[in-house]
Amino acid sequence: MKHSKRIALGVAAIAASAALALSGCSSSSSTSTATSGNSGNPSVTGGALIPVKLQLQWFTQAQFAGYYAALDQGYFTDEGLDVSIIEGGTDIVPQTQLADGSVDYAVAWVPKALASREQGAGITDVAQIFQKSGTLQVSMAAKNIKTAADLKGKIVGNWGFGNEFEMFAGITKAGLNPATDVQLVQQAFDESGLLDGSIDAAQAETYNEYAQILETTNPATGKLYQPSDLNVIDWNTEGTAMLQDAIWANTDKLKNDTTYQDTTVKFLTAALKGWIYARDNPQKASDIVVAKGSQLGASHQLWQTNEVNKLIWPSSAGIGIVSDAAWKQTVGVAMSAKNLEGSTVITKAPDSDAYTNTYVQKALDALKSQGVDVTGSSFTPLTVTLTEGGK
Amino acid sequence: MTRPGVRFSAVLWGLAGLVLLAVLWEGYKAVGPVTGVQFFGQSILPKTDDRSMPHLVDMVTRALQPVNSAVGSPPVWVSVIGAALNSLGVAAVGWVAGSVVGFLLALLMQRLRVAERAVLPWLILSQTVPLIALAPVIVAWGGKIQIGAFSWDRWMSVAVIASYLAFFPVAVGALRGLQSPDAIHLELMRTYNAGWFKTLLRLRLPASVPYLIPALRLGAASAIVGTVVAEVSTGYKGGIGRMIIEFAQSGTSDPAKAYAPIAGAVILGLVSAGLVALVGLALKRFNRQEAAS
Numbered sequence: 114m115k116h117s118k119r120i121a122l123g124v125a126a127i128a129a130s131a132a133l134a135l136s137g138c139s140s141s142s143s144t145s146t147a148t149s150g151n152s153g154n155p156s157v158t159g160g161a162l163i164p165v166k167l168q169l170q171w172f173t174q175a176q177f178a179g180y181y182a183a184l185d186q187g188y189f190t191d192e193g194l195d196v197s198i199i200e201g202g203t204d205i206v207p208q209t210q211l212a213d214g215s216v217d218y219a220v221a222w223v224p225k226a227l228a229s230r231e232q233g234a235g236i237t238d239v240a241q242i243f244q245k246s247g248t249l250q251v252s253m254a255a256k257n258i259k260t261a262a263d264l265k266g267k268i269v270g271n272w273g274f275g276n277e278f279e280m281f282a283g284i285t286k287a288g289l290n291p292a293t294d295v296q297l298v299q300q301a302f303d304e305s306g307l308l309d310g311s312i313d314a315a316q317a318e319t320y321n322e323y324a325q326i327l328e329t330t331n332p333a334t335g336k337l338y339q340p341s342d343l344n345v346i347d348w349n350t351e352g353t354a355m356l357q358d359a360i361w362a363n364t365d366k367l368k369n370d371t372t373y374q375d376t377t378v379k380f381l382t383a384a385l386k387g388w389i390y391a392r393d394n395p396q397k398a399s400d401i402v403v404a405k406g407s408q409l410g411a412s413h414q415l416w417q418t419n420e421v422n423k424l425i426w427p428s429s430a431g432i433g434i435v436s437d438a439a440w441k442q443t444v445g446v447a448m449s450a451k452n453l454e455g456s457t458v459i460t461k462a463p464d465s466d467a468y469t470n471t472y473v474q475k476a477l478d479a480l481k482s483q484g485v486d487v488t489g490s491s492f493t494p495l496t497v498t499l500t501e502g503g504k
Numbered sequence: 505m506t507r508p509g510v511r512f513s514a515v516l517w518g519l520a521g522l523v524l525l526a527v528l529w530e531g532y533k534a535v536g537p538v539t540g541v542q543f544f545g546q547s548i549l550p551k552t553d554d555r556s557m558p559h560l561v562d563m564v565t566r567a568l569q570p571v572n573s574a575v576g577s578p579p580v581w582v583s584v585i586g587a588a589l590n591s592l593g594v595a596a597v598g599w600v601a602g603s604v605v606g607f608l609l610a611l612l613m614q615r616l617r618v619a620e621r622a623v624l625p626w627l628i629l630s631q632t633v634p635l636i637a638l639a640p641v642i643v644a645w646g647g648k649i650q651i652g653a654f655s656w657d658r659w660m661s662v663a664v665i666a667s668y669l670a671f672f673p674v675a676v677g678a679l680r681g682l683q684s685p686d687a688i689h690l691e692l693m694r695t696y697n698a699g700w701f702k703t704l705l706r707l708r709l710p711a712s713v714p715y716l717i718p719a720l721r722l723g724a725a726s727a728i729v730g731t732v733v734a735e736v737s738t739g740y741k742g743g744i745g746r747m748i749i750e751f752a753q754s755g756t757s758d759p760a761k762a763y764a765p766i767a768g769a770v771i772l773g774l775v776s777a778g779l780v781a782l783v784g785l786a787l788k789r790f791n792r793q794e795a796a797s
């Protein structure tokens with residue numbers, strides 16, 4: 114009797130873990146269908162949808178608002194595509210996933226992707242979404258650090274992992290030696306080092322970490338930190354900015370696969386339309402991202418949508434066009450700026466397959482024929498009020 | 505059977521451990537220097553300001569508040585439980601797969617001496633491969649698998665990584681268990697003219713239980729660790745590991761929030777050990793004395 118009771122308990126335990134296992138499967142498969150087919154409009158093409166996978170650099174957040182908006186508004190299905198947006202992780206390198214064929218398109222920063230190209234990844238920049246760099250070096254107003262030259266003798270934080278080259282180029286350009294004239298420290302993901310004073314000037318993205326500082330209470334005033342409490346060095350004005358989020362495609366398939374060429378134009382048409390939606394409806398685009406399960410708060414996501422819009426618009430040549438001047442500056446910094454180990458991002462100039470405006474131009478033509486404003490010349494950013502903790 | 509008094513005091517000691525931890529945390533926070541303790545420029549003790557070490561009260565209060573200001577946002581503790589159950593499901597798949605593989609390997613190694621010599625070094629070697637090197641490879645392989653309607657999901661990559669960590673203790677523990685019967689017992693089986701399979705069934709398997717149970721428990725703990733780390737590393741959504749890093753992102757402005765999922769992960773480990781203990785209960789008949797592994 115005793116033994117059978119124990120066996121029954123054990124069986125129950127196994128059954129419970131099996132049920133959990135199954136629930137694990139079912140919940141995740143339901144989320145994947147939700148990401149792939151949650152469209153407002155039915156397909157107008159009538160035929161079967163072409164499955165497309167887009168790899169992001171990081172988790173769901175408004176940095177990728179345009180893609181989520183295109184998915185939510187059914188722009189991808191309108192083009193006959195069944196797009197799955199695949200989130201990044203700490204060890205997922207989007208350009209590697211793209212080069213080895215796991216995904217069809219990837220969002221990646223240009224310098225990092227160029228470094229991967231030099232190591233043999235066959236990828237091409239087909240649309241330059243962010244026209245400006247969003248990276249800042251933030252410091253407290255009292256420290257009076259307004260330009261790269263002011264960093265002399267200061268404790269300067271950076272994230273490393275290839276995020277540091279704009280800063281090294283800026284410090285070098287200001288006539289300082291990064292190895293001896295500034296004290297460089299590795300910075301955590303967050304901005305606590307800046308707030309507790311252990312870092313004088315900390316690295317921050319306009320759309321994320323900078324907002325986190327402004328969501329924190331300033332102990333001196335009892336209110337949230339205000340932009341006037343801070344100084345920022347903007348690498349765009351220092352002239353060492355590098356291009357960031359771009360859509361990358363597989364080079365070989367672009368050359369040899371006519372279906373893929375076709376799909377690329379359709380994909381870009383829908384994705385750019387999503388970004389245009391995010392420009393014209395920032396609040397709704399932000400809500401879409403929050404509904405997709407971002408754990409960061411709603412006001413933070415609205416701030417992020419707005420800041421990302423500022424990096425894109427106005428796009429005088431049309432959203433997604435790779436500007437030759439910005440590209441040359443990025444390549445120049447990537448080849449010349451040395452980090453502490455003395456290495457540069459790339460050692461030789463990228464070949465002509467590194468970027469193309471062919472497909473994005475076709476996508477822009479398609480959008481223009483629909484009467485869509487692709488330059489956003491009258492774009493005016495919102496004024497977003499942040500709340501404590503970004504809730 | 506343990507006497508109720510013993511069980512009661514065990515619970516009491518467990519609670520005392522928790523209280524001790526809380527006292528240490530708040531005690532250090534109260535007396536420790538705000539800037540932490542540095543030794544030749546290396547930080548050896550953490551800072552004690554509210555951002556680095558929030559008060560326990562703040563952590564609990566934050567856990568009771570909604571995740572964010574979105575309409576219908578659940579309290580933090582509710583979403584932590586949801587994420588923990590999700591991770592438990594994935595870890596359970598990994599644990600079951602890893603345990604089966606580990607046990608089969610142990611059987612093979614017990615049956616063939618040459619297999620033991622050939623495989624065991626590789627098993628040990630396999631555990632020295634860092635997870636961060638492994639995760640992208642498994643995700644990349646998985647991304648290409650598409651057989652008919654079946655397509656590889658990200659959670660499966662996480663489960664594979666969990667099983668990769670879980671199979672090792674099971675393989676080693678089960679092998680020791682299968683080899684544990686005394687020669688005298690094996691010779692007795694031979695006098696009965698029992699073959700390898702019969703000996704396995706009647707002697708080796710029952711004898712392996714005291715070694716197997718702790719190995720399974722270790723495997724469960726490894727599976728949880730593997731799941732949490734692999735979630736972060738592969739970007740799988742919905743689990744507790746992913747929640748830890750997402751909440752930690754807002755560590756500047758909302759530091760107390762990140763501790764709820766960390767506590768959730770700890771409880772998850774305890775729950776998984778508890779579930780394995782239930783398996784052990786079913787096999788109690790064979791579990792004369794649990795061997796230390």
